[in-house]
Amino acid sequence: MNYIVRRAAHLAVVASAVATVSMAGATAANAEPVQHGCAYPYVCFYTSRAAVDAGHPAAKFQVVTSGFQDLTARDGYIVLNTRNDDVAYLRSNAGTLCVGPNTTTVMSPGLTLSGVRISSNSSC
Missing domain, CATH: 1.20.5 (Single alpha-helices involved in coiled-coils or other helix-helix interfaces)
Known part of the structure; x- marks a missing residue:
């Protein structure tokens, strides 16, 4: 037994x-792979190229919203959208900008971002 x-x-x-x-x-x-400290399904904001290389985003957002979420206003953000099918609208001093799915965008000097709205739209 x-x-x-x-x-x-x-x-x-x-x-x-x-x-x-x-x-x-x-x-x-x-x-999903993590890119520069930004995992899917986030939209990440970096203050410098060194922050991108180190994988240290200053802010991350992942929720689809109908309005803008506030972002600490500053010039020169680098924006990484890791989402596969969603765009990120950015509120700026020059109006609304759009970052497509799986895209990295370097903002021009003098362009101040102050908000983000993630949308389920698949293109800008």
């Missing part, structure tokens, strides 16, 4: 380990 109990316990441990490995593999296979 002891042999049967030990054998059943061993099989339970092996089955549990196989299930854990299978679930971990499925999660890793479905993960």
Whole structure:
């Protein structure tokens, strides 16, 4: 009887380990790559090229909204939109700008961004 109990316990441990490995593999296979510290499905804002290279965004947004979300107003943001099918509208001192899906945009000097609105539109 002891042999049967030990054998059943061993099989339970092996089955549990196989299930854990299978679930971990499925999660890793479905993960989107992280670009410069900005994972899918975020729109990230960087204050400099060095911040992009270091993977340190100053702000990240991911929620689709009907209005603008405030962003600390500043010149020279670099914007990375990691979303596959959504655009990001940017409120600026020059009007509304649009960053398409999977796009990085470097803002011109003197162009101050102050808000972002993520839209489910697939193109600008």
